[in-house]
Amino acid sequence: MIDPSTFRPEDHRRVLIVAPHPDDETLAAAGLIQRVQAAGGTVRVLLLTDGDANPWPQRWLERRLRIGPADRARWGRRRRDEWHAALDLLGVPVGERRALGWPDMGLTARLALAPALWRTPLVRELKDFRPDLVVLPALADRHPDHGAAHVLMRLALAAWTQEPPALLGYPVHVRDVPGARIEVPASAAFMAQKERALACHRTQLALSGGRLRRLIERTECYVPTTPVTAPGVLPWRPSPVLGPWLRLTIATPAGLRTVPWSTLPRLRAGSPPRVELDDPAPRFVKLHTNLPSPWIFDLWGWAEL
Ligand SMILES: [Zn+2]
Structure with missing residues (x-):
């Protein structure tokens, strides 16, 4: 359990960053990644999907309206290449990059599949890397793949019998995340490298460049745990x-x-x-x-x- 008042990324030696899509690692944690590595720690990035269900930027950049399965696969390969280029700039060695290639916009449906198709490979990744800190999407993130990625990882962590690692959730598609916030500032040099890494994700900058650049200007911010509501009481009052x-x-x-x-x-x-x-x-x-x-x-x- 992380104490927000004393947390320093440098105190962790093996940090696993979980990214539902190529670019999440850069948007959420490029500064933290660089800080851990500069202190001698190892960072591994686990990419769950290739971000292939991304039709509007693809239509725009490829000047096509219809996107078939082959077009979608090609877009996924392009985004995977952008991810590698960004991780080159962030100094994450090729041997510390894992990509599962699950369907983009399909992580909630993944939870309904047999555990051998999601829990087993995630537990295998945990056993292989043995992280002492896992940085994963915040549960409250409103992108369905981000919330589901949190749930997939937490259920895999529950099935992993080792000493549980510390957890940090990162918000990307949500304004206010409930719970204590931990700010992890980065030096000017690390922030400049973060900007260069973001520039590798050219497919994402085509239509959302302004929003993404504003996002990375902010100090990286995390929530240490998800707040648990009163036993069994649901937090919503829908109409x-x-x-x-x-x-x-x-x-x-x-x-x-x-x-x-x-x-x-x-x-x-x-x-x-x-x-x-x-x-x-x-x-x-x-x-x-x-x-x-x-x-x-x-x-x-x-x-x-
Ligand atoms: Zn994402």
Whole structure:
């Protein structure tokens, strides 16, 4: 467990950075990566997807409207190359880069697959590297792949029997992250190198350059743990109008299940519902609807119970 008042990245020797997409490692942790390595520590980056479901920048840069499976695979290879170029600049050795090639925008669905298809490879990575610090997406991040990446890693960590590493969550697609914040400032030289590393992610700068450059101007910021709500009490009060379409997905070491919101017992009128889970911790729940939407971000996202 990290104490926010005394945390220094240099106190960790083996740091695993978990990136759902190529560029997350740079946006969230380029300064931390450089600080750990400058102090003699080893950083490994674990890339979960190649960011291949990224149609608008691809349409723009490739001047095409229709994107077929071959186009998508080519885009993924391009983004993987950009990731390698950025890690070259950040000084992460080739031997410390792992890429799983899972489908972009498919990490929530991954949780529903057999554990051999996600938990086993993640535990293998943990056993192989034996991190003392894992830097992973914040659970409250509203990009569905980011929240799901947190849950996938936490469930893999629960299945790994070694001394648990310290955890830091990083926000990318969320304004306010609940919990104590840890700022990890970087020197001017490290910040300049972060800018150069971001410039390698040219596909991402095409349509979002302003937003991403503003993002990396900020001091890197982390949350040490996810705040756990009162036992079993869900943190959301969605509009009753949405009731028939709301679903709660529950992910624990025992598996994944989805239940209609309307079947959850109410504490009292107007209160958030409560769920009783006998499963071993950690326990995660996600509120969502089953309505189709062009908006990719989560309205409510995940919470830990
Ligand atoms: Zn991402």
